[in-house]
Amino acid sequence: MGGRQVIDDLSLSVHPGECIALLGPSGAGKTTLIRCMSGQLPPDSGHVLLDGQDVLSMRRSTRRRIAVVFQQFNLVGRLDATDNVLAGRLGHMSAWRAMLRRFDSNDQLLALQCLERVGMLEHASQRADTLSGGQQQRVAIARALAQRPKVILADEPIASLDPVNGEAILDLLRDIARTEGVAVVCSLHQLEFAREWADRIVGMAPDGAVVNLPARSFDARARDDIYGRVWGSKEEAGLSRLLRDLYV
């Protein structure tokens, strides 16, 4: 990216119902990987496949089966929660219907069902910019669900939330994975959350090294393999170690 190779030799499979946490220091390439997986960024080499099909050659409506959730929620503030969720249907409609935002009653019903699924039905008519951060992220997840996704890619979905709301959002994503069979890949900066939440942890180091382990096996050594290069050697004194412990 920008002339520098960010991700090298990474192979990753995600199964229905599975939760994968992406960990790694800033600049390690988590967002870049998520953009490649969603088809927004073509990899220089290699492929991203969904059910055996290359995401880059998919029809628009098939690619919408990969939904993305962002740190800053990316809602349209002046629209209410329902209209934001309906945006998740745009990729499934003909171009002219999408342009005119002509949603049929099935789409309207689905939007309300998705809001109910994330516990936001009572806020269906509320403008997005009047919702709290946690509520906005729930609406963003409802919008993702309206895409009827096979995969949800969440790029630091809890980074703008307090720990309680953050944990609730992770619980919601895991519940969606388990009950709807959606594969969820989520980049995080908190190792402890990742260990509790994920089935697998994929750790990305800034030099391109990758650790891919069941979450329970992601131990201090794996952490040092990913973050250690940033925070320096074990002999280095207090502050960097303290920072690392606080950070991960």
Ligand SMILES: Nc1ncnc2c1ncn2[C@@H]1O[C@H](COP(=O)(O)OP(=O)(O)OP(=O)(O)O)[C@@H](O)[C@H]1O
């Ligand atoms: N559009 C771009 N053009 C050029 N370089 C980019 C671009 N976007 C990201 N990069 C570079 O690619 C590398 C990986 O960035 P990326 O955003 O994927 O990291 P990240 O792991 O998501 O970091 P963070 O934890 O801060 O979100 C960084 O060196 C970054 O500067």
Ligand SMILES: [Mg+2]
């Ligand atoms: Mg990022």
